[in-house]
Amino acid sequence: MKDHPKIRPDSLVVAAGRDHTPGAPLNVPLVPASNFVRGGSREYVRGDGTATWDALEAIIGGLEGGDAVVFSSGMAAIASVFEQLATGAIVALPDECYQGTVGLAEEGERKGRWTVRRIAVEDTEEWIQACGDADLIWLESPSNPLLRIADVAAICAAPRKSGALLAVDNTFATPLNQRPLELGADFSVQSATKYIGGHSDLLAGIVTSRTPELLAGLRRTRVLTGATLGALEAYLAVRGVRTMALRLERAQHSAMLLATRLEAHPLVSKTRYPGLASHPGHELARRQLGGFGTVISFDVKGGAAEADAFCANAGLIQLATSLGAVESIMERRAAVHGQEHLPPSMIRLSVGIENPEDLWEDLDQALRKGAGQAPG
Numbered sequence: 001m002k003d004h005p006k007i008r009p010d011s012l013v014v015a016a017g018r019d020h021t022p023g024a025p026l027n028v029p030l031v032p033a034s035n036f037v038r039g040g041s042r043e044y045v046r047g048d049g050t051a052t053w054d055a056l057e058a059i060i061g062g063l064e065g066g067d068a069v070v071f072s073s074g075m076a077a078i079a080s081v082f083e084q085l086a087t088g089a090i091v092a093l094p095d096e097c098y099q100g101t102v103g104l105a106e107e108g109e110r111k112g113r114w115t116v117r118r119i120a121v122e123d124t125e126e127w128i129q130a131c132g133d134a135d136l137i138w139l140e141s142p143s144n145p146l147l148r149i150a151d152v153a154a155i156c157a158a159p160r161k162s163g164a165l166l167a168v169d170n171t172f173a174t175p176l177n178q179r180p181l182e183l184g185a186d187f188s189v190q191s192a193t194k195y196i197g198g199h200s201d202l203l204a205g206i207v208t209s210r211t212p213e214l215l216a217g218l219r220r221t222r223v224l225t226g227a228t229l230g231a232l233e234a235y236l237a238v239r240g241v242r243t244m245a246l247r248l249e250r251a252q253h254s255a256m257l258l259a260t261r262l263e264a265h266p267l268v269s270k271t272r273y274p275g276l277a278s279h280p281g282h283e284l285a286r287r288q289l290g291g292f293g294t295v296i297s298f299d300v301k302g303g304a305a306e307a308d309a310f311c312a313n314a315g316l317i318q319l320a321t322s323l324g325a326v327e328s329i330m331e332r333r334a335a336v337h338g339q340e341h342l343p344p345s346m347i348r349l350s351v352g353i354e355n356p357e358d359l360w361e362d363l364d365q366a367l368r369k370g371a372g373q374a375p376g
């Protein structure tokens with residue numbers, strides 16, 4: 001594999017992870033094998049992976065500026081980081097965080113493996129203090145689903161307790177908009193199910209790090225827990241990530257346009273998007289992120305009934321959970337189990353790559369129709 005030390009991230013996603021041997025296939029092949037003929041560099045896939053894994057790890061490692069370890073899902077990647085903790089560890093977790101991560105942290109606390117302290121996403125002082133006494137500092141920025149912004153650079157730069165680990169869930173930002181390892185994080189974690197795959201057709205997770213011992217620990221956990229990525233998923237993730245820069249650019253541009261119009265819409269009471277000047281984290285997001293992302297959270301005027309009527313009237317935009325795909329998807333988040341604390345009419349919209357004017361027409365007509373139909 002040739003090195004491309006000078007190319008930019010949007011070229012790297014296209015060029016990295018290819019075999020340049022004359023006669024080699026231009027695209028990394030899907031290798032459906034569990035074991036290999038003895039005598040080579042690989043014996044068994046759970047421990048040794050395949051060329052398809054290698055390609056995905058080369059691309060994401062190159063983007064994040066470290067080495068990548070692929071997992072069977074984003075949650076497997078997150079659990080593998082937690083697995084590196086010694087019993088009795090203190091975990092600092094954002095007060096708003098991916099609900100799977102919260103569930104994992106709380107489960108471990110119930111079992112006496114560690115204790116969890118929740119810290120407000122924006123409370124940089126408290127995070128800096130936590131760096132002095134916690135064993136795992138877990139950041140997620142922008143946060144899901146309210147898109148709050150943590151000062152990742154300031155927290156990464158704070159003096160840390162000896163041996164403490166700092167991880168950033170970089171799923172919402174993607175390595176194109178934010179590179180935590182460059183800021184001093186030990187781990188950058190991705191649910192590759194989202195933007196990297198980009199087509200709502202796979203589950204995958206990736207952790208990157210620059211520290212050989214930490215990478216060895218992650219690989220050991222992957223072997224021992226069997227959190228191994230399937231061959232087809234690895235192939236689809238490589239196929240998907242080739243267009244990630246293009247998809248993100250388009251969707252991000254559309255998201256800015258839609259957020260601006262939603263904010264001015266008479267049937268929307270609140271719009272949250274880091275690209276809007278009204279967003280409390282806007283200035284920080286401008287400094288910290290290469291782009292504002294593709295997710296918008298907005299409150300339909302009224303309550304849950306109005307928001308449900310709005311959703312039922314959408315046509316082009318699919319009602320579904322998840323995010324980061326070519327198709328635009330949305331859901332009323334407070335209707336999701338465990339998310340009842342959110343504003344009842346809040347919609348999380350993941351903007352896809354459709355024509356933004358079609359998306360706007362769909363949102364506008366669904367808002368108007370929904371307002372006419374909601375009871376009382």
Ligand SMILES: *Cc1c(COP(=O)(O)O)cnc(C)c1O
Pocket residue numbers: 073074075076098100140144169171172191192193194203204205
């Ligand atoms: C989806 C998601 C995860 C979990 O990833 P899976 O691939 O579904 O296991 C973790 N963090 C964030 C921010 C996510 O959006």
